[in-house]
Amino acid sequence: MTESTDVPELPTEHDGRRIVWEPWRDHLVGSCGRPVIQTPCAQCGHESPRRITIGRVAGESRAYGHHCPGCWEFRVYWRVDPPPGKYRGRLDRIAYRPGTPRAAAVEMGVE
Numbered sequence: 001m002t003e004s005t006d007v008p009e010l011p012t013e014h015d016g017r018r019i020v021w022e023p024w025r026d027h028l029v030g031s032c033g034r035p036v037i038q039t040p041c042a043q044c045g046h047e048s049p050r051r052i053t054i055g056r057v058a059g060e061s062r063a064y065g066h067h068c069p070g071c072w073e074f075r076v077y078w079r080v081d082p083p084p085g086k087y088r089g090r091l092d093r094i095a096y097r098p099g100t101p102r103a104a105a106v107e108m109g110v111e
């Protein structure tokens, strides 16, 4: 697989807190420990696993980066703690860049 070379910079901080990112890796196993069901990229139809990285704040996993190796669609999410008494937190999207159709075409050998 070709390594993406056009991935935007990950944010180094959010909400005044410094984020330390792990290296990008293929998204093969979900946070529950089970294999991820691979679905084609909604933007370019690329079928390779998406690339992910975990961002840690003070050692705790807090942010999540995601990009497609075909079109380089790029998203970064930030985990917000649940309010007191609630079980579920939420994910805020803090960075986004749409995919590049041309990048996808090159990757798939169309051009």
Ligand SMILES: [Zn+2]
Pocket (backbone or CB within 6 Å): 041, 042, 043, 044, 045, 046, 068, 069, 070, 071, 072, 073, 099, 104
């Ligand atoms: Zn894509």
